[in-house]
Amino acid sequence: MNDAIKKEAQRLQKELTEHSHRYHVMDDPLISDIEYDDMLKKLIEIEENFPQFSTPDSPTKRVGAPPLSAFNQAIHSIPMLSLDNAFNNEDVLDFNTRIVKILNRENIFYVAEPKLDGVAVELKYENGTLVQATTRGDGITGEVITENVKTIRSVPLKLHREKFKVPSLLEVRGEVIITKPDFDLLNKTRIDNGESVFANPRNAAAGSLRQLDSKITAKRPLDIFVYGAGEVKDLSFKSHSQMLNMMKQLGFPVNPHIKAGLSIEGVLTFYKKLEVLRDSLAYEIDGMVIKVDDILLQRQLGEKSKSPRWAIAYKFPAIRKSTRIKDIIVQVGRTGTLTPVAILESINIGGVMVSRATLHNEDLIKKKDIRIGDMVLVIRAGDVIPKVVKVIESKRKGNEIPFEMPLHCPVCHSRLVKVKLDITHVHKCINTSCQAQLKERIRHFVSKKAFDIEGLGKKIVDQLVEEKMIQSFADVFLLEKEKLAKLDRMAQKSAFNLVRAIEKSKTCSLRRFIYALGIDHTGENAAKLISERFSALKDIMDADKENLVSIHGIGPETASAVCQFFSNMENLNIISKIINEGGVKLTNDKPSRVESWDNPFNKRRIVLTGTLLTMTRSEAKKILEKLGAGITSSLSSKTDFLIAGNKPGSKFAKAKKLGIQILDEKSLTAMLKSHL
Known part of the structure; x- marks a missing residue:
């Protein structure tokens, strides 16, 4: 009896999965909606009575799970960076010129994709099964929304096995959207139910993905197109367009209007066509994304602190x-x-x-x-x-x-001062005790992406600054419950909860701490890159501009701003007070793994010494920097590799003493051949 029921459950799971794929991805249904719903209803009934026959990838998982109390967070294996914007042809041509100059080659081929106006997500598959879905979040950390994403019928819960083996790990990135017709119908239903309407499809998609009750998400008409990959194991591709083709074969919806093999002139021509096509599409797009197609060239171009050098978003003219x-x-x-x-x-x-x-x-x-x-x-x-x-x-x-x-x-x-900035001027208040600056700095310092102190909202921060209870970052950690309780709208319980939240925040990662300080030109990703290179705050404070610029993704503006910040005695005194009087302990969440393609030079500090025979040291430096290495002139315990040519001098002996890995020219050449 049970064997027959098990076989029936397996049959329904397999057939419903195939029908869902044909309907939502291939746009080629074989059965009616009523037939599909009847089959699904039968499977739900079986799995409710025989839960042992339910599987993680069963189509029944699309109806939603029990409500959550809050979203967990997860760090992206590879940051989900934002894109630089282009607003005219000249911006795009400048983008191409930069790439040609960096790579020292002509004839770059691009992929052009419609820029979907939706919500970016990352889907993680292990051995072919969806195990986690996250929002983009701040690009480094996202919210876990797995149960909500499972309700999107175009998202495969299990990967299709067609022409190649399913990878052991695959992180897929895509854009969750709501089509225009579905959006209109959704708002009509909300009006009929006496509910407020959504302003636009993107807001509706974002709100739907952030429901703690996935059964609500299941009722929203969400769809998805995939456009990229994060970490991948057991699957290789040479170009972005090849990767998208593989994604399609694995069962993912890929936008049909993507064009590959385009010259920069072809990109501009396609932009005009896409602009005309825009209004006739069933979904909102706000521009076109241009990407270098060759994956190896992407890696050589690398990333800046917030965006890749190999991609740009060409936005449509604004309304x-x-x-x-x-x-x-x-x-x-x-x-x-x-x-x-x-x-x-x-x-x-x-x-x-x-x-x-x-x-x-x-x-x-x-x-x-x-x-x-x-x-x-x-x-x-x-x-x-x-x-x-x-x-x-x-x-x-x-x-x-x-x-x-x-x-x-x-x-x-x-009195204000007028400061020249590039080709324009700005007015600045240079009074460091100015309450407007202090309020903004404190709000940034305690924000979710920094120290994340719950209860220190805008109004409380305003009061604390106005009452002179906070006059620097360090004062945040010295607040007392009795004094807090006397503030407007702050009872004993609220004061107790705030003090407890402050105490909890005192263990902070080095990355968050650097971001919290609010250093000019130093956002979340720059703070991450710096904290990955240096193991302790003291090392960052001691770093000179050359050390910082050697970090792949850190530019001269950020390096100068960091050096200036830590050369200011007032700032150093405040940091000392934060740690010594405030009791803040810093941890380092520096990842130990290298990039998924096992590049041994990525984010490594390297020193070159001696004479190389097959290339000049300058040529070696350029190649290594393209692979993500930071080249410095001084040797220290933080150095990862010493590359030693003929007559290496005193650095060779020092590297041996410090236990630093030494590569001769033969070893270097062999390692480079496997990654170029």
């Missing part, structure tokens, strides 16, 4: 709307820079209500002759940041008011 500037105010940023902001009569741009737009600086305001009371054209640059494009002079009435930057800080009233 323009006209509105009136009611006022212009000035905001003081975390580093003291003043930014003028236009207060607008609210306008809907691309499904988002916009009431503010940045005016950047005084130079821009004067150049565009922007006045209070003007009718202006506003866009959401890159469909994200509201920006004033131009003044509609024909609609001026004569009572518009020219704007002047203030002479004094609007918060602390200290």
Whole structure:
């Protein structure tokens, strides 16, 4: 009896999986929706009565699981970096010129893909079975949304076995979307149920993926297209287009409008075609993604701290709307820079209500002759940041008011200084005790991606700064429950919970600590790269610009900013107080593994010495840097390899004494051949 039921369950699981794939991925259904639902209902009944016959990849998993209390987090094996943007043909041609220069070769071939306006996710498969799904998050750490992603019918719960062996590990990256027709139907249903409507398909997709109850997600019409890979084992591909073809064979939906083998001229031609095609597509796109097709060339180009050098997003022209500037105010940023902001009569741009737009600086305001009371054209640059494009002079009435930057800080009233920055000027408040800066710095310091102190929200931080209970980062860790309880809206229990949260935060990774300090040009990924190179805070504080620039992905601006920050005695005193009086303990979550393709030079510190016969030291340096190595001139215990040619000198003996791995030219050449 049980054997017959088991066989029936296996038959239904297999057939439903195949029918789902044919319907959602191949767009070639063999049965009706009613027949599919009847089969699924029968399988659910069997698995409820005989749970031993349920499998992790059963189609029944698509109906949702019991609600979660909160999302767990997971670190991406390889960071999910953002992309640099291009807004015109010249930007794209400049992108190509940079690549040609770095690689020292012409005839680069590209893949062009529609830039989907959805939510990026990563799907992790072990031995062909989906075991984890995460959001992009901050690019380094994402939220685990496995049960929600399982409800997306176009996501394979088990990989198809066709022309090649299923890899033991495969991390697939894709964009979760809701099509335009499904979005309209979803909002109509919500209106009928008396619920609020979603502003646009992307917001609906994001909200659906972040439901703690996956049964709610299962009712949302989510879909997916895959576009890339993270870590991969037992599967190799030479080009991005070959990888996408393999993904398709494994059962993933791949966008049909992707074009490969394009010259840079072909890329620009395809962009025009895609722009025309945009409105006829069933889903939202906001541009085109351009990628170097050759995987080896991608690796040689490498990444910057926040984005790959081998890819760029060519955005479609933003939607323009006209509105009136009611006022212009000035905001003081975390580093003291003043930014003028236009207060607008609210306008809907691309499904988002916009009431503010940045005016950047005084130079821009004067150049565009922007006045209070003007009718202006506003866009959401890159469909994200509201920006004033131009003044509609024909609609001026004569009572518009020219704007002047203030002479004094609007918060602390200290006199402002005008600083030249590249080709423009900015106004800065240089008073380090300015409450606006301090508030912003503290908010950043305690934010989720930094020390992650729950309970220290905007209003509490404002009170603590205004009451002078916090005058530096270190004061955060010296807050007392009794004093906190006296604050407005802060009872004994809230004060107790906050002190407990502060105590919990005192064990912090080096990566988060560096990010929390709010050093100019040093975001999450730059902090990660620096903490991976150095094992302790002292090593970072002692590093010079040359050491920092040698880190693959760290540029001169970041290196200079880090050096300047740690050369400031006030900053050093605050850090000392954080650790010695605040009791903060730093850990290092430096990963020990190398990249998935076993490149032994990636993110390694290397010193060259002696004379090489088959290449110059300069040539060797360029090759190693393309493989992700950091080349330094000084030898220390942190050095990973010493590459020794003829007559290596004193560095050879020192490396032996320190136990550093030494490579002769023959060993180096052999290792390079296997990775180039």
